[in-house]
Amino acid sequence: MIPPPTADFKTVLDRIPRSRLPELLRNAPKAELHIHIEGSLEPELIFALAQRNGVPLAYPSVEALRAAYAFSDLQSFLDIYYAGASVLLQEDDFHAMAMAYFARAAADHVVHAELFFDPQTHTDRGVPMAHVINGLARACADARSQHGIDASLILCFLRHLSEDAALATLQAALPYRQHFIGVGLDSSERGHPPEKFAQVFARARALGLHRVAHAGEEGPPAYIESALDVLKVERIDHGVRCVESPALVARLAASRMPLTVCPLSNVKLCVYPTMADHQLPALLDAGLCATVNSDDPAYFGGYLNDNFIATFDALPQLGPRQAWQLMHNSFEASFASAEAKAGWMTALDRAFAEAAPALP
Numbered sequence: 001m002i003p004p005p006t007a008d009f010k011t012v013l014d015r016i017p018r019s020r021l022p023e024l025l026r027n028a029p030k031a032e033l034h035i036h037i038e039g040s041l042e043p044e045l046i047f048a049l050a051q052r053n054g055v056p057l058a059y060p061s062v063e064a065l066r067a068a069y070a071f072s073d074l075q076s077f078l079d080i081y082y083a084g085a086s087v088l089l090q091e092d093d094f095h096a097m098a099m100a101y102f103a104r105a106a107a108d109h110v111v112h113a114e115l116f117f118d119p120q121t122h123t124d125r126g127v128p129m130a131h132v133i134n135g136l137a138r139a140c141a142d143a144r145s146q147h148g149i150d151a152s153l154i155l156c157f158l159r160h161l162s163e164d165a166a167l168a169t170l171q172a173a174l175p176y177r178q179h180f181i182g183v184g185l186d187s188s189e190r191g192h193p194p195e196k197f198a199q200v201f202a203r204a205r206a207l208g209l210h211r212v213a214h215a216g217e218e219g220p221p222a223y224i225e226s227a228l229d230v231l232k233v234e235r236i237d238h239g240v241r242c243v244e245s246p247a248l249v250a251r252l253a254a255s256r257m258p259l260t261v262c263p264l265s266n267v268k269l270c271v272y273p274t275m276a277d278h279q280l281p282a283l284l285d286a287g288l289c290a291t292v293n294s295d296d297p298a299y300f301g302g303y304l305n306d307n308f309i310a311t312f313d314a315l316p317q318l319g320p321r322q323a324w325q326l327m328h329n330s331f332e333a334s335f336a337s338a339e340a341k342a343g344w345m346t347a348l349d350r351a352f353a354e355a356a357p358a359l360p
């Protein structure tokens with residue numbers, strides 16, 4: 001059961017022919033809530049920055065690097081992802097990376113984006129926190145002036161490192177507190193349960209920061225429960241393994257706890273064998289506040305609209321009603337103001353209403 005739009009609007013959605021879907025998926029306004037900005041670094045930009053900064057790469061060409069993007073699980077991806085990020089040194093590098101993402105997002109009609117960034121990936125190599133955050137924050141401001149995109153930053157802790165390292169990272173980021181809206185938890189999930197980060201999330205909460213965490217991507221449903229109960233998160237990133245626990249699915253649905261689902265990522269990292277096996281239809285049917293996102297688009301075969309198109313192509317159960325619901329959920333689940341959400345939701349309804357044939 002998808003939580004129903006108003007009865008009137010439901011009939012509008014149900015009149016939209018399936019033939020209008022590709023155009024709606026591409027052109028309707030949407031929010032992206034799960035994008036690691038380091039995962040938007042395309043091989044061409046990796047090579048350009050490596051040359052500019054004199055950083056040696058393990059691959060001789062863009063083509064050879066791209067050919068290495070065949071992953072068997074999350075860790076096999078993370079190894080190459082951290083190597084790619086090693087070319088980022090100057091504030092302008094972070095700015096250039098984010099501006100390249102915003103150009104793609106604007107083409108996909110993303111009107112609001114909440115970007116994850118991994119400061120430890122950079123500060124552990126000697127890059128100053130100022131270069132990371134100032135470059136990304138300047139890009140967020142430019143996203144508004146150049147593309148009309150409302151963008152904000154979420155600082156993620158690397159869960160394969162210690163909680164002390166996460167606490168030190170939060171402390172080092174506090175001079176830039178005005179530039180990020182929340183904290184997240186990413187990197188290798190298995191063996192690093194959310195409760196390992198109880199103190200740093202409590203500190204973030206006391207500071208008034210939003211909280212999200214990757215859970216239930218490769219890890220078990222119990223990790224989703226401890227992210228909720230111990231870390232007090234407001235969204236679960238991925239969360240697809242919740243389907244293994246009917247009680248957890250019921251809890252997530254009743255609380256409208258958002259899941260930021262990343263379909264192309266899940267197939268590339270072998271969470272599902274094919275897109276046709278993806279559980280997104282079941283999540284929507286259960287009434288969950290699921291959203292579609294790109295995760296690491298440069299590595300997984302596409303940006304936000306590529307994710308929508310690939311998912312709807314492979315899963316015929318998904319139609320106009322589900323497309324509207326996923327985009328509506330993306331605004332509902334965002335950390336934007338109620339006023340901004342209402343404006344985007346109105347524009348979304350208009351885009352879908354215009355695709356419904358007029359009644360005789």
Ligand code: ADE
Nearest residue numbers: 036186187188214295296
């Ligand atoms: N860091 C970048 N992408 C990630 C993912 N899909 N899961 C966990 N950590 C990540």
Ligand code: ZN
Nearest residue numbers: 036186237295
């Ligand atoms: Zn992710």
